[in-house]
Every structure is written in structure tokens, then in C-alpha cells.
Amino acid sequence: MKKIIYLAAAIVLSCPAWATPDLPFTQAVSVKYHIPQGLELVKVITDYNDNVHVLTKQGFYRLSGNDLVRDQRFRPLAQKIPLDVTTQEGSGHLYYLYADKCLTNGYAGIPYINLPQGKFNRVVVDAAGRMLLAGNNALAVANKGKLQDLPPIPEGVQRMEANGGTFFILSNKAVYTFKDDHFVQVHAVQQATAMAFRGDDILLGTGSGYYAVNRNTGDTSIGLQTRVPVPVINELMVANGRIWAGTPEGAFMRTDSGTYRYFASKRWLDQDMVKSMAANSHGDMYVLTPTGLNKIAFIQQTLAQKASFFERKIRERHIRxxxxxxxxxxxxxxxxxxEMADTDNDGLWSSFYLSSQAFRYAVTHDPTAKRYAWEAFEAFERILSINQLTGFPSRTFERKGYKNSDPERWRDSPDPEWEWKGHTSSDEYVAYIWITAVLNEMVAETPEEKKRVTDFIDKIMTHIVDHKYTMVDIDNKPTLWARWNPEYINWYPTTIGDRRLGSTTIIAGLQLAYKLTGKERYKTEAYKLLNKYGYLKNIQIDYRTIKQTPGYLHEGVNMGMGGWNHSDDEMAFLTYWVLYKYAFTDELKAQYKGAILNHWEIERPEKNAVWNLITLAIAGNxxxxxxxxxxxxxxxxxxxxxxxxxxxxxxxxxxxxxxxxxxxxxxxxxxxxxxxxxxxxxxxxxxxxxxxxxxxxxxxxxxxxxxxxxxxx
Known part of the structure; x- marks a missing residue:
């Protein structure tokens, strides 16, 4: 029986119970369409074929691919400019209102009516084919070619809808419904601006949010919803059962859980002022602004497909x-x-890509991933060889005359065609130990490959130890941030995070260098820092005690002020992988694990996937x-x-x-x-x-x- 239990436990450990299948999920994406210049955009509408049309002051347009083009398919209508267009309730056929007639090309073109010139400028069509027409102080219903004038709404018509086989009108005072050949008031409104329907609810947009009333009784069915992204509502729609609102500051959608997705800024729309909205049968939303047509689409993809998108994007335009x-x-x-440009932390940012390819290779054994990892590593190797110093890593490099970031920090290379950037920081150092660890574990398979990785970190760590735990630039001075010596680290009080972080990063590097090179010097130096200078205690400082601590100036920077440093979180978690996996002893591992969990608990509200996964690899949480x-x-x-x-x-x-x-x-x-x-x-x-x-x-x-x-x- 015991053997069976042990076997079952082994199976659980090798096949994590928390593994999540990579099922398709819904991803919101934005599409922006090409619009001819000079168009005055009025209204977007979709028909039952999911064709997208836009009414403009210059004529009727349709989407063709990614372009908005003049709709010239029906030659008799091609040069005409509709006053309004609508789709029939239920059928989705397009109806066109002109100054003298209303017609459709559906039903073999049979439904149409001639109208008094210029009397009507708005139309909706119900499921039975009746047309509700409105104009300045004019209201009528057309049915089977006959026009019946109706008493106008005294305060005018803001919105008209056909829903549930009848007509509704929103004015600035009330909602009206069509009964017995005339309109009767259902609900009195104040400052209502938009109207939509969902089941028996009439949804009403206002300048303070939206609410709903019962279409039969006019009683409130949903109270005023003010906790919305933008309460000033211009447009309301229901698509696939979800409420959408257009506002002067973007669009939003109510989710099934009762929260809101907010679509604003040029990530989603060409501008935030929403004029009109229309949905297709899939629930994608077309949003018309004064200057453009946009689609908020909801695609189904797996996380793997999403990864493939970014893999291709990076190889196409992001490798320098x-x-x-x-x-x-x-x-x-x-x-x-x-244009690709250098940045202040090319090494740190590149370490994310290199390590992604290392993990990818470990999972798939795809030789392409291995190639990309080594190509990135070539850049890391060159930051050492491009300058005239020993073991000092340049921040980045560029062909002479094309540098971008911080021009005062660039130096001439011995190679006259190139320049390199100095002033290397602890951020960059963290990248070096991180990529060394993952390359060693996942990519370097031959003795020659192992040696490449080992030589890289050995040169850097030798430079640091030789220069009393600093990186010394071409001016023979330590750089501003690459400092790990006890006089600097222990100068900080325990309430400033740099004391813990600096101790963590240097010990991780020394452990890693010892593991790869076998040089006792690294182990000796590490234990000296851990024990004699208190770096082990520093690593275990409780992050909950970090706080504002004014008065600690380092080269003009007040180190205890400015709030939480999220760059330090990034450096810490990348370092934790190295610190834990290359620990000298199990006892140290246990102490490191406690410190890492202490940090992770504070970071949990940020939901960062990298911090989560590194903590999982180390602590199982x-x-x-x-x-x-x-x-x-x-x-x-x-x-x-x-x-x-x-x-x-x-x-x-x-x-x-x-x-x-x-x-x-x-x-x-x-x-x-x-x-x-x-x-x-x-x-x-x-x-x-x-x-x-x-x-x-x-x-x-x-x-x-x-x-x-x-x-x-």
C-alpha cells in the first residue's frame, strides 16, 4: 500500500495539478480603417450580411477591406446622398431615406414610397415593414405605399427606434410608444440623450450615466448607473446582450460580471469622441468618430497564438x-x-527576450529558439569586447554618429567605426547574471557553449571583485549605481530597499560565478559579505518595513524618498531565480525562500506573471x-x-x-x-x-x- 501511495505522489509532482490547458480566450483588438479626406461622417450601420456602411454628408460609403469607399454598387443610387439610412428590425435590410422617397433594395426592391419634397429627414422600419418618418415638426407612418401623417411630438424627436414590432421615440422630455395610430408617453425623462433596448427594458443614456425602464409600464427596472467609466453618454447599444455606450471620452461595454471594459485613446479609437456605433453578428463593435471608423473586435485565440504574434513582430522589426x-x-x-534606437538599458530589456528564447528552447527544443538566444548573447558578449576596459560591460553600442540616448555617456571604441555607452548600472548587471543562469541551464549544451557563458560572467564578476565591488568606468571612477561594497550597501538603513536589493544581487552573482567557474575566490568573497558584513541579514529584511526615509543623499539623489521603486522589484525577482538556484547550501536556500516569499506577498496585487512564475519555481507558490x-x-x-x-x-x-x-x-x-x-x-x-x-x-x-x-x- 505504501508503494502505491508513493507512486501516486510522484505522479502528482511530475504532472502539476495546477496546469492550465491553453484554451482559446477572447482578446479585444482594435482595427482602424482608411477614410477618404474631407468626409463629414454621420452614422455607421451594419446590415444582415455584416456589411458595414457609413452615411456621410458627401454620400453613402461602405467598407471594402480596410478602406471606406463610395457605395456605387447600385447605379441608380450611386450619386444620390441619403438623408438617413436604417436597417429593418428583424430582417436587417437597408432602407434609404432621400428628400423625396424612402426605399430598399431588399425584397426585390418592392418596398418604397414617394414623399413630399424635404419634409422628412429620419426613418426607422419595423419588422412588418412600416416606416416611421420624422422631420422638422413632421411625423408620419408609411405602410404599403401609403403615408399617414401623425401629430408631431411638440418638443421634437431626439431618437427613434423600431423594437418588438412597434415604434419608440425619445424626446428631451419623455419616451413615447406607438399605440393605436398615435404616440403615447411611457416615461418622463430628464436630460436623456440615448436609447436602446434589451428584453423588456428601455435603456436610457443621460449626462450622469444610464438607467432602464420597463417598456410596458415605464417603471424603473435598473437604477441610474453612475459608476461607469464616463457618465456622459451620447450613444447606447446592446450587442450580444451586452450594453455598450459611446461618450465624448471613448466607448465602454458592460461585462457579464458587471464590470466595464473601457475603450479610449488611440490604442482603440482614432479619437475619443463617439458619434455612432453599430455591431456585427459576432458582437464586434464599429465606432464612428468625427474623423474615423474603428472596430473593437473580439477574436478567439490561445496564448500560444498570441506568443506567435509577438515572436513574428519582434523578428520583423525589433532586433538591433x-x-x-x-x-x-x-x-x-x-x-x-x-527606427530602432538604443536605450539606457539595452541589456536589461534584451535579457527578457533572450531568456524567453531560452525557456522556449527548453520546452520545444526548436533550433530556431536556440539560434535567437545565441544571437542575443552575441550582443552581450560584444558589450565586453567593444570597449578598452577589462571586464567592464558597456551599456550598449552603436555605429559612430548614430547614438540616441544620453549622448554625454558615450565613449569612442578602439574600433573607429563604433561607439559604446558607459555609466553601466546595477540594472544591467542583473541582466547579466539572469541571462547567464538561463543560458547555462537551458541552452548551453556542449562544453564550448558552457565555456562561452562561463567566460562572460567570469570577466564581469572578476572586474567587480577586483574593483572592490563596483564597476569602474573609463574615468577610473565607480559608476553611479553599480556599487555593492559594504560601505555603500550598509550605509542605507533597513527601511530603504537598496540595502536588501544590493545585498541580494551581488550574492547571487558571486554564487553563480562560483558554480560555473569553480573559483574559490567567489565563494570566499560571498561568505565574507554574507557573514562578516551582514548581507545575509540584509537579504532577509522584511519588505513590509520599507518606507519613506528622508535624508540619505547619494550623489545628489535623495534615496529614501519618492515612493516604492518598481524597478527594484524587477531587479529583485530576476535575481531571485539566480540567488535560490545557485545557493551554496540548502540552509541558505531555505533562508532565501523566506525572503522571496516575503517580497512576493507584497507584490501579489500587481498580478505580475513573471514575479508569480519565478516565485513558483522557487517556493512552489x-x-x-x-x-x-x-x-x-x-x-x-x-x-x-x-x-x-x-x-x-x-x-x-x-x-x-x-x-x-x-x-x-x-x-x-x-x-x-x-x-x-x-x-x-x-x-x-x-x-x-x-x-x-x-x-x-x-x-x-x-x-x-x-x-x-x-x-x-
Whole structure:
């Protein structure tokens, strides 16, 4: 019996019970269409074939591929300009209202009626084919070619709808329904601006949100909903049972769980002012603004398919000498105008891509992934060889005359064709130990490959130890941030995170260097720091005690001020993989594990997939739902559009706090400003005017880590 129990336990360990199948999920994406210049856009409408049409002041247009073109298919109508267009309730046939007639091309073109010239400018058609026509102080119903004038609504008509076989009118005072050949009031309104229908509910948009009344009694069925992203509502629609609203500040959709998806900024729309909306049969929403036509589409894809999208995107336009590159867009939002540019942390950002390919190779054994990992490593090797110093890693390099970031930090290379950037920081150092570890574990298979990786980290760690735990630049001075000596680290009080972080990163590097090289020097130095200088205690500082601690100035920087440092979180978690896996003893592993869990518990509200998965690999703990949520909501569009969420009324703001967690719940990533792992995920506003684009390695690393750790099938 015991043998059977042990065998069962082994099976559980080898096949994690928490593994999630990679099933298709719904991903929101934006499509923007090409619009001829000079059009005055009025209304978007879809017919029963899901064809998309736009009424303009210059004529009737339709979508052809990604282009809006003049609808010339019906020659008798091609040069005519409708005053209004609508689709018949139920059938979805298009009806055209002109100054002198209303007609359709459906039903073999039979339904039409001649009208008094210029009397009507609006039309809706019910399921029976009756046409409700409205104009200035005019109202009529056309049925089977006969026109019946009706008493006009005294205060005028704001909206007309055909629903449930009858007509409804919204004025600025009331909702009316058509009964016994005239309109009767159903519900008195105040400042209602939009109307839609769902079951027996009449949904009404206002300047303060939306509410619903029963279509038969006029009684309130849904109270005024004010906790919506934008309460000023111009348009209301129901698509696939979900309520949509168009506002002067974007569109939003009510989800099945009662929360809202908010689609604003140029990530989603060409501008935020919504004029008109129309849905197709799949629930995709077409949003018309004064200047453009946009679609918010809901595609079904797996996380693997999403990864393939970013893999292709990166290889197409984001590789610079092996480094990952974000793009400068000479024309905002236009990736065709892109230039690859160096940044302050090419090594750190590239480490995410390199390590994603290392995990990918470990999972798939695809030689392409191995090739991409080594190509990225070539850039890391060259940061050592391109400068005239021994073991000092350059931040980045570029052909002479084309540098981009921080021009004062660039130096001439011994190779006259190139320049290199100095002032290397601890951020970059973390990238070096991280990529060394994952290459060693997952990619380097031959003795020659192992030696390449070992030589790389050996040179860097030798430089650091030889220079008293600093990186010394060409001016023979330590750089601003690459410092791990006890005089610097222990100068910090325990309430400033740099004391714990610096201790963690240098010990991880020394352990790694010892494991790969076997040089006792690294082990000796590590234990000296751990024991004599208290770095082990520093590593175990409780993150809950970190707080504002003014008065500690380092080269003009007040190190204890400014709130929580999310870049430090990024450095810490990448380092934790190395710290734990290359620990000298099991006792140290246990102590490191406790410190890592202490940090992870604080970070859990941010739902970061990388932090989750690294903690899982070390401590067996992770938030499965948050990790899947993070991967699914990661945006497909990584252009740095300006995003503004602070104006939203559907979020719960928290009082000011040290971690700058602004809201009680984290917004989906595709509603946040584009950011890397080193930013505060709770930032509500950010971005620019679309002048740059990130690559997507931020997604690829946690995706392939999840596959490697077998929590995603």
C-alpha cells in the first residue's frame, strides 16, 4: 500500500495539478480603417450580411477591406446622398431615406414610397415593414405605399427606434410608444440623450450615466448607473446582450460580471469622441468618430497564438545587433516609419527576450529558439569586447554618429567605426547574471557553449571583485549605481530597499560565478559579505518595513524618498531565480525562500506573471488566476499611446500610499498605459502621442516560463 501511495505522489509532482490547458480566450483588438479626406461622417450601420456602411454628408460609403469607399454598387443610387439610412428590425435590410422617397433594395426592391419634397429627414422600419418618418415638426407612418401623417411630438424627436414590432421615440422630455395610430408617453425623462433596448427594458443614456425602464409600464427596472467609466453618454447599444455606450471620452461595454471594459485613446479609437456605433453578428463593435471608423473586435485565440504574434513582430522589426529594440516612430502610430534606437538599458530589456528564447528552447527544443538566444548573447558578449576596459560591460553600442540616448555617456571604441555607452548600472548587471543562469541551464549544451557563458560572467564578476565591488568606468571612477561594497550597501538603513536589493544581487552573482567557474575566490568573497558584513541579514529584511526615509543623499539623489521603486522589484525577482538556484547550501536556500516569499506577498496585487512564475519555481507558490489574467489581458497594441484612466467613475481610488497603489483593483493590462515590468502597474495615466512601440518580449518571457514550469499546457 505504501508503494502505491508513493507512486501516486510522484505522479502528482511530475504532472502539476495546477496546469492550465491553453484554451482559446477572447482578446479585444482594435482595427482602424482608411477614410477618404474631407468626409463629414454621420452614422455607421451594419446590415444582415455584416456589411458595414457609413452615411456621410458627401454620400453613402461602405467598407471594402480596410478602406471606406463610395457605395456605387447600385447605379441608380450611386450619386444620390441619403438623408438617413436604417436597417429593418428583424430582417436587417437597408432602407434609404432621400428628400423625396424612402426605399430598399431588399425584397426585390418592392418596398418604397414617394414623399413630399424635404419634409422628412429620419426613418426607422419595423419588422412588418412600416416606416416611421420624422422631420422638422413632421411625423408620419408609411405602410404599403401609403403615408399617414401623425401629430408631431411638440418638443421634437431626439431618437427613434423600431423594437418588438412597434415604434419608440425619445424626446428631451419623455419616451413615447406607438399605440393605436398615435404616440403615447411611457416615461418622463430628464436630460436623456440615448436609447436602446434589451428584453423588456428601455435603456436610457443621460449626462450622469444610464438607467432602464420597463417598456410596458415605464417603471424603473435598473437604477441610474453612475459608476461607469464616463457618465456622459451620447450613444447606447446592446450587442450580444451586452450594453455598450459611446461618450465624448471613448466607448465602454458592460461585462457579464458587471464590470466595464473601457475603450479610449488611440490604442482603440482614432479619437475619443463617439458619434455612432453599430455591431456585427459576432458582437464586434464599429465606432464612428468625427474623423474615423474603428472596430473593437473580439477574436478567439490561445496564448500560444498570441506568443506567435509577438515572436513574428519582434523578428520583423525589433532586433538591433542582437539587442531587443523599442522603436521610434517618425510618424506617430505608423510602424512603417520606425527606427530602432538604443536605450539606457539595452541589456536589461534584451535579457527578457533572450531568456524567453531560452525557456522556449527548453520546452520545444526548436533550433530556431536556440539560434535567437545565441544571437542575443552575441550582443552581450560584444558589450565586453567593444570597449578598452577589462571586464567592464558597456551599456550598449552603436555605429559612430548614430547614438540616441544620453549622448554625454558615450565613449569612442578602439574600433573607429563604433561607439559604446558607459555609466553601466546595477540594472544591467542583473541582466547579466539572469541571462547567464538561463543560458547555462537551458541552452548551453556542449562544453564550448558552457565555456562561452562561463567566460562572460567570469570577466564581469572578476572586474567587480577586483574593483572592490563596483564597476569602474573609463574615468577610473565607480559608476553611479553599480556599487555593492559594504560601505555603500550598509550605509542605507533597513527601511530603504537598496540595502536588501544590493545585498541580494551581488550574492547571487558571486554564487553563480562560483558554480560555473569553480573559483574559490567567489565563494570566499560571498561568505565574507554574507557573514562578516551582514548581507545575509540584509537579504532577509522584511519588505513590509520599507518606507519613506528622508535624508540619505547619494550623489545628489535623495534615496529614501519618492515612493516604492518598481524597478527594484524587477531587479529583485530576476535575481531571485539566480540567488535560490545557485545557493551554496540548502540552509541558505531555505533562508532565501523566506525572503522571496516575503517580497512576493507584497507584490501579489500587481498580478505580475513573471514575479508569480519565478516565485513558483522557487517556493512552489503562485497565483494561477492572476498569471492567466495577466497573459490574456496583455495588450496586442504596444504603441505608447496616451492613456487616461484617472477620470473614470467606475474605479475605486485608494488614499495616497507609499506603494502608489492608486486603485483597489488592477485594471486589465490593455486598459493601462503601455509599460515594461519595471513600472507601477497601478499607474492610471501615462504614455505619449504614439511616438514609440515596445517589442512584446514582456509577454514572451512569462508565456514560455509558464510552459517550462508546466503550469500551462
Amino acid at each position: 545587433y542582437g539587442f531587443i529594440a523599442n522603436l521610434h516612430l517618425n510618424t506617430p502610430g505608423d510602424v512603417g516609419s520606425a 503562485y497565483d494561477a488566476a492572476a498569471t492567466t489574467w495577466w497573459l490574456q489581458t496583455f495588450p496586442m497594441d504596444l504603441i505608447t499611446w496616451k492613456i487616461t484612466n484617472s477620470r473614470r467613475k467606475d474605479i475605486t481610488l485608494l488614499p495616497p500610499n507609499f506603494r502608489n497603489q492608486y486603485t483597489a483593483e488592477l485594471l486589465p493590462l490593455d486598459e493601462q498605459p503601455v509599460h515594461r515590468h519595471n513600472a507601477n502597474a497601478f499607474n492610471l495615466d501615462g504614455g505619449h502621442n504614439g511616438e514609440s512601440e515596445l517589442a512584446g518580449d514582456e509577454y514572451l518571457l512569462p508565456y514560455w516560463m509558464a510552459r517550462y514550469l508546466k503550469v500551462l499546457d
